[in-house]
Amino acid sequence: MITAEDFIPSPYQNTIENGQFHWSAPSNIALVKYWGKKEHQIPANPSVSFTLNHCKTITSLVFAKKDSDEISFDLLFEGKPKEDFKPKIQKFFERTLKYLPFLTDYHFTIDTQNTFPHSSGIASSASGMAALAMNLMSLEKTLNPEMTDAYFFQKSSFLARLGSGSACRSVKGKVIVWGNHEDISGSSDLFGVEFPTQIHNIFHNYQDTILLVDKGEKQVSSTVGHDLMHDHPFAERRFAQAHENLSKIKKVLENGNLDDFIKIVESEALTLHAMMMTSLPYFILMKPNTLEIINKIWKFRNDTKIPVCFTLDAGANVHVLYPEKVAVEVLKFIQAELTAFCDNGQYICDLLGAGSKLIMNN
Numbered sequence: 001m002i003t004a005e006d007f008i009p010s011p012y013q014n015t016i017e018n019g020q021f022h023w024s025a026p027s028n029i030a031l032v033k034y035w036g037k038k039e040h041q042i043p044a045n046p047s048v049s050f051t052l053n054h055c056k057t058i059t060s061l062v063f064a065k066k067d068s069d070e071i072s073f074d075l076l077f078e079g080k081p082k083e084d085f086k087p088k089i090q091k092f093f094e095r096t097l098k099y100l101p102f103l104t105d106y107h108f109t110i111d112t113q114n115t116f117p118h119s120s121g122i123a124s125s126a127s128g129m130a131a132l133a134m135n136l137m138s139l140e141k142t143l144n145p146e147m148t149d150a151y152f153f154q155k156s157s158f159l160a161r162l163g164s165g166s167a168c169r170s171v172k173g174k175v176i177v178w179g180n181h182e183d184i185s186g187s188s189d190l191f192g193v194e195f196p197t198q199i200h201n202i203f204h205n206y207q208d209t210i211l212l213v214d215k216g217e218k219q220v221s222s223t224v225g226h227d228l229m230h231d232h233p234f235a236e237r238r239f240a241q242a243h244e245n246l247s248k249i250k251k252v253l254e255n256g257n258l259d260d261f262i263k264i265v266e267s268e269a270l271t272l273h274a275m276m277m278t279s280l281p282y283f284i285l286m287k288p289n290t291l292e293i294i295n296k297i298w299k300f301r302n303d304t305k306i307p308v309c310f311t312l313d314a315g316a317n318v319h320v321l322y323p324e325k326v327a328v329e330v331l332k333f334i335q336a337e338l339t340a341f342c343d344n345g346q347y348i349c350d351l352l353g354a355g356s357k358l359i360m361n362n
């Protein structure tokens with residue numbers, strides 16, 4: 001079994017004075033949710049997600065050798081300094097220094113931008129942390145050119161997880177499992193792995209239309225929410241349920257049974273929010289329009305038998321999931337009946353994607 005110690009590198013063969021890398025990493029949407037964690041970003045239960053294609057963070061990392069042994073970096077968002085992102089990156093560097101000892105050798109300039117509108121309520125921490133981890137691994141690969149691709153991607157996911165748990169599922173596509181699960185060979189609490197068997201054709205180019213219900217700041221961050229799963233009255237049952245749902249959805253992803261897919265995915269979304277409503281302190285992240293949309297989706301599905309369903313992340317926005325072959329009908333329905341409940345009528349059309357991409361190498 002791979003342990004965290006396996007990601008501590010041996011002394012590097014090469015040196016490099018300065019340079020630059022440039023990576024994009026996508027967002028992802030969980031089908032079985034990660035909610036609750038232990039020390040060192042170890043998830044309380046396994047999760048599985050679809051990697052998205054269009055919603056991405058694009059990050060460049062410029063590095064130059066320096067003398068002091070402090071962590072030192074500048075952070076830019078769309079080319080302009082962004083002080084409020086710095087503490088999260090500082091913490092990330094501190095957590096990963098043990099695994100990337102070169103971090104104190106360089107001054108870094110990190111410039112990052114998203115393809116989705118900022119403050120859209122879409123989690124950018126997953127794509128953001130993954131894009132940064134990819135860049136740092138490109139630098140490590142320059143210092144140790146013998147590194148295998150398998151190690152490169154596994155360690156990228158391992159590092160991304162230390163920045164934000166769900167980020168470890170944004171390194172690769174198209175379906176990623178994170179967390180130990182008895183039915184998924186090679187699964188690990190330390191990094192995400194690609195779904196191990198063939199996925200049914202119905203999931204090819206599966207669509208995710210993200211309805212932007214509320215673009216405001218969340219009242220409760222995911223980190224606080226995860227913490228409230230300690231001492232939560234339903235925690236143990238919930239963690240066991242996630243294991244059960246992962247076993248079930250594994251079969252569904254293989255056999256393409258969309259009735260079962262819908263039941264698992266919608267139940268997971270509502271369970272996530274039920275955990276929020278039953279923690280102490282309790283909180284609600286759904287908005288009235290979230291519920292309006294859910295009811296409309298249920299009615300449409302009942303009337304037309306078109307297999308469209310929803311999922312939610314830790315916010316009010318709704319992800320509408322459906323097969324590519326019904327995309328025309330579903331988009332018509334979204335435009336006619338759901339955009340009225342979106343902030344400024346805004347939504348984003350996305351689909352399953354292949355994971356992070358190298359844009360520029362040194």
Ligand code: DP6
Nearest residue numbers: 030033034164165166222223313314
């Ligand atoms: C509801 O990965 O954002 O989206 O590890 O504290 O950074 P941290 O939390 P984060 O939590 C995501 C929770 C979720 C479910 C999921 O993506 O599985």
